[in-house]
Amino acid sequence: MPTVTMRVNGKTVSGEVEARTLLVQFLREHLRLTGTHVGCDTSQCGACVVHVDGNSAKSCTMLAVQAIDADITTIEGLADGETLHPMQEAFRNNHGLQCGFCTPGMVMSAVDLVNKNPTASETEIREWLEGNICRCTGYHNIVKSIQEAAENVGG
Amino acid sequence: MxxxxxxxxxxxxxxxxxxxxxxxxNGNYTDDINRPGQTYAYMLRSPHAHATINSIDTAVAEAAPGVVAVFTGDDMQVGGLPCGWQIHSEDGSPMHEPPHPSLAQGKVRHVGDQVAVVIAETLEQAKTAATLINIDYGILPAVMDMKAAEAGGTLVHEEIETNKCYDWGIGDKSAVDEALASSAHITEIDIVNNRLIPNAMEPRAAVAEFNKATSEYTVYTTSQNPHVIRLLMGAFVLSVPEHKLRIIAPDVGGGFGSKIFLYAEETIITWASTKVGRPIKWTAERSESFMTDAHGRDHVTHAKLGMDENGIFTALKVETYANMGAYLSTFATSVPTYLYATLLAGVYKTPVIYANVKAIFTNTVPVDAYRGAGRPEASYLLERIVDRAAREMGIEQVDIRQRNMISADAFPYQTPVALEYDSGDYQATLASAMKLAETSGFDLRKKESQARGKKRGIGYSTYIEACGIAPSAVAGALGARAGLxxxxxxxxxxxxxxxxxxxxxxxxxxxxxxxxxxxxxxxxxxxxxxxxxxxxxxxxxxxxxxxxxxxxxxxxxxxxxxxxxxxxxxxxxxxxxxxxxxxxxxxxxxxxxxxxxxxxxxxxxxxxxxxxxxxxxxxxxxxxxxxxxxxDPANFTFPGGCHICEVEIDPETGVTEVKNFTAVDDIGRVINPMIVEGQVHGGVAQGIGQALLEGCSYDSDGQLLTGSYMDYTMPRADNVPNFKVGTQSTLCTHNTLGVKGVGEVGAIGSPPAVINAIVDALSDMGVTDISMPATPSKVWQSIQSAKASS
Missing domain, CATH: 3.30.365.10 (Aldehyde oxidase/xanthine dehydrogenase, molybdopterin binding domain)
Incomplete structure (x- = not known):
């Protein structure tokens, strides 16, 4: 079985995996980083979004071996101790989450959006979120959260 | 207080x-839980909608690498999954309750029905071994169409000698027939309430473990009601006393009704945990969610609304076919009866109402409660037929509603379909919603849309629902087998x-x-x-x-x-x-x-x-x-309100865009306004989903055509607008808090507002009806048909 080594949330980790092991399986089952979720089997829902070398990626749609030597950030690595990342804080402040299941992927996706396009319009935010499905919030408060975080980061 | x-x-x-x-x-969802020595279960499911199982050979699978055990229906001889609500037909006979085995017993009745469980050291080994199970199926015709199924032919359950579960009625039929006969005008409508797949974002999952030292089971499961699961699984299926069965529903990633019910998989792995002597984990893949989570809605209805010459409602007569699917899910039978037909008065003074509901077995996934459960079906029917009645009578949409609304001083108000509303002010919620929606500016906005070649429409829904379920004595008298x-x-x-x-x-x-x-x-x-x-x-x-x-x-x-x-x-x-x-x-x-x-x-x-x-x-x-x-509550609570939708349609493509959506709801006292708004947002998005995007589809062989997010359209962020949400509250009179409930109002009130808006937008082209989901191709076809016949 191949050995994979990567940096996850700032720490170097390695493990033996089957070649077919998905990145999300490596994170959840080998590293027990269960904040990254699996909500579908067709790469649609986005509950599994993490950052790979600074870009959002669906961790259900890449193999662990494709992440060898990559720098991975998961939802567990976003806050600075007890201090939430501005995006996490904005979601809390605007009731941008209900059941919490899509939330990790939603937040990781949103952070990438604001990194790439800090002045995203409402339409751009909604289009960016095409790959993240939420069944609880109706997206209204998610969009509001992202707008607030963008303002806070920009300001 | x-x-x-x-x-x-x-x-x-x-x-x-x-x-x-x-x-x-740091959420702790069921699939995040791992127990020492845990094994993994994979369910082998029927690829056929309807077939006998002539033989199953598991020998090769049992010998496959990592396999701990393989079980079939022959091994699991326990009680069936029970139904929690007994309905009696109009002739007094009890509903038919065919067995609902966790693992199929000689026959499969829907695509996805559990045939065998493979338990292995890893999930991959379990899945691989499942491919080695050899099953000889005798394929039968699939029972799919409810009206054809009612007539007989192929039977989903031979032992009950019919495909009809019950034939139930409520209200005074002869009084309704008389009133209709003397009405100045009768508006008729055929309505399909489209079948939906709930799609909580967390797929169902369970981890079951048996402790030999204490003879105690511990089951982590994705449930909205762990005590109900304990009672049903322990007392009815596995014969395990409650003090030896611990059910834990940790963080649960959405439910919307679909996680109320006792499901086969959690009972199978709980039963199997004693056989293998190790913890077992099962987690649904999304494709399994599509073909095994109880679906919602699926009504086919014909209704007649009588009116006098002034558009005052004189009588309502409703005939509904409700799909039960292949087996009776936990609360399936109550949804199209006591949670549906009792709401057919809506917010109106209709003096006499009669509804007949025929519940039909088909070779599809069981249908049960989904956000709103029966009440969205009632509000959709009523608000669609009222909309049509207004058009036929030449009365404004707001006017016909105001003429017929129960007045604010009429409470408590006894409807002709069993319920007694305790409080409400429907004129006030309507007025408040119209103000928030700025309906006075609609004509201007319509002209502006017209200038861009777009068709703009506005749709109203003044709805009511019954929640705070429920006074136990009343529920018991109506057939509930539980207190509430x-x-x-x-x-x-x-x-x-x-x-x-x-x-x-x-x-x-x-x-x-x-x-x-x-x-x-x-x-x-x-x-x-x-x-x-x-x-x-x-x-x-x-x-x-x-x-x-x-x-x-x-x-x-x-x-x-x-x-x-x-x-x-x-x-x-x-x-x-x-x-x-x-x-x-x-x-x-x-x-x-x-x-x-x-x-x-x-x-x-x-x-x-x-x-x-x-x-x-x-x-x-x-x-x-x-x-x-x-x-134990003294009555149901009766949230209600007014939803107003404005759509813009591109007649060249049939694409409908929701431009404005306004919801003003009377939910009683508000504990946390932020959470209330969030609940309404989510419910409205699901309602817009039903109206425009979502529709479960089977082919005539019973194959599920909408079995993934590639095929079943979930509302995405760019399908919905920002919502305007308000509350206009009267207090519930029979609880101290004065609260009514908010979880379902969004999904109950919104679909007819969306569809009424589409009909309004296209009415000048001759379109009088559009069915849900109003996809671009359906809207475009309606426009073309209307053009062709004009």
Whole structure:
């Protein structure tokens, strides 16, 4: 079985995996980083979004071996101790989450959006979120959260 | 009860206490749980909608690498999955209840039916081994069309000799027929309420474990009501007594009804955990969710609404076919009867109503409650037929509603279909919604759309629902096999902090915040000192769980009553310590004071006295400060409101865009406005999803065509607008909190507003009807058909 080594949330980790092991399986089952979720089997829902070398990626749609030597950030690595990342804080402040299941992927996706396009319009935010499905919030408060975080980061 | 708004009390916008763990990846969902020595289960499912199982050969699979055990229906000889609500047909006969085995017994009845379970060291090994099971199926014709199924032919369940589960009615049929015969005008409509797939974002999952030392089962499962699961699984399926069966529903990633029910998979792995002697985990893949989570809606209805010459409703007659799917899911039978036809008065004074409902078995996934459960079907039917009646009578949409609405001074109002509404002001919610939606500017906006070649329409829905389910005696008389009270224990600790045990269950609703607000308000203590504990039958007294927008109206009221008991006892303790009569003790903002004096004790001091009872009225009271209340509601609650939708349609492509959506709901007292708005947003998005995007589709062989997110259109962020949401409340008259419930209003009120808006937009082209989901191709086809016939 191949050995994979990567940096996850700032720490170097390695493990033996089957070649077919998905990145999300490596994170959840080998590293027990269960904040990254699996909500579908067709790469649609986005509950599994993490950052790979600074870009959002669906961790259900890449193999662990494709992440060898990559720098991975998961939802567990976003806050600075007890201090939430501005995006996490904005979601809390605007009731941008209900059941919490899509939330990790939603937040990781949103952070990438604001990194790439800090002045995203409402339409751009909604289009960016095409790959993240939420069944609880109706997206209204998610969009509001992202707008607030963008303002806070920009300001 | 106190009515002041303190920082963390009733009416305050309190940020949710549960958010920190969800935002940092520290949620604890069922699939996040791993037990030592755990094995993995994979369900082998039927690829056929309807077939006999002539033989199953598991020998090769059992010998495959990593396989621990393989079980089929022959191995699992236990009770069937029970149905919790017995309906009687109009002729008095009880409904048909064919067996519902967890693992198929000689026959499969829908695509996805469980045929065998493979348990292995890894999930991959279990899946691989499942491909080695050899099954000889005898394929039968699939029973798919409800009206054809009613006539007979192929039977889903031969033993009941029919495909009809029941043929039920409510209301005075002859009075309705007479009134219709003498009506000045009758509006008729054919309505299909499209079948939906719930799609909570967390797929169902379970981890089951048997402890040989204690003979106790522990089952982690994705449930909205763990005590109900314990009762049904223990008493009806596995014959395990409740004190040996612990059900834990940890963080649950959305439910929308689909996680109320007892499912086969959780019973299979619980049963199998004793056979293999190790913990077993099962997690649904999304494709399994599509073909095994109970679906929602699926009604086919014909209705007639009689009116006098002024458009005043004289009678309503409804005939509905309701799809049960292949087996009766836990509460399936109640949905198209007592949760549907009893709502057919809506907000209107229709004097006589009759509804007939035929429940039909088909070779599809069982159908059960999904957000709104019966009430969206009622509101959609009513608000569509009222819309059409207005057009046929040449009366404005708002006008016809106002002419027929129950007036604000008519409460309590007895409808002709069993319910007694306690409070409401439908004219006020309508007026408030119209103001918020700025309907006076619609004509201008329509012209502006026209200038861009777009068709703009506006649609109204003035709806009502019944929730706060339910008075147990009434439910029992109507066939419920359970009570529908709720429970709460308030355990005050010696230093004055509080743990609440509630029988309600939060899977997104935010009870850890709102229930804590009730306690904070009542006991005058900071919210940080309050913990809400739910979901574990090992900790929590028996409770009925969360569905039907009942948590606050029933569970919240139980909690309020438990805190009142705490205050009563604490007042007596304080009176003793302060050497005063208990009648002279006032409790305010966390302090017990002897009225007219400065003598007082803080809540925490009283708590300490209760647990360190050196100076204590032992002859009158027991030590401790820990109270439980069970609350059985006196009536349903009746949230209602007005939803107004504005759409813009591109006639060249048929694409419909929701430009504005306004919801003003009467939900009674609001505990946390932020959470209320979030609940309405989510419900409305699901309603827009039903109206425009979502539709479960099977082919004539019973193959599920919408089996993934590639085929079943979920609402995405760019399918919905920002919503305008408001409340216009009258208080519920029969609970102390005055609350009605908000979980389902969005999904109940919104679909007819969307469809009415589309019909309005296209009415000048001759379009009079459009079915859900109003996809671009359907809208475009309607436009072309209308053009061709004009």
């Amino acid at each position: 106190p009515d002041g708004v303190i920082g963390t009390g009733i009416g305050a916008v309190v940020k949710r206490v549960e958010d920190f763990r969800f935002l940092t990846g 009270y709720e429970s709460a224990e308030v355990r005050v600790h010696p230093t004055g902090s509080v743990t609440v045990f509630t029988g309600s269950h939060s899977h997104g609703q935010g009870h850890e915040t709102t229930f804590a607000q009730i306690v904070s308000e009542q006991l005058g203590i900071p919210i940080e000192n309050i913990e809400i504990n739910h979901g574990d039958t090992g900790n929590v007294q028996f409770g009925m769980g969360t569905y039907g927008s009942r948590s606050l109206a029933v569970g919240g009221e139980a909690l309020l009553r438990a805190t009142n008991k705490i205050i009563d006892k604490a007042s007596k303790i304080a009176a003793h310590c302060l050497e005063a009569a208990v009648d002279d003790i006032e409790f305010k903002e966390g302090n017990f004071t002897v009225s007219g004096t400065d003598k007082s004790m803080a809540f925490g001091e009283v708590a300490l006295t209760a647990y360190v009872p050196h100076n204590f009225p032992h002859d009158e009271l027991e030590p401790g400060l820990d109270e439980t209340a069970f609350y």
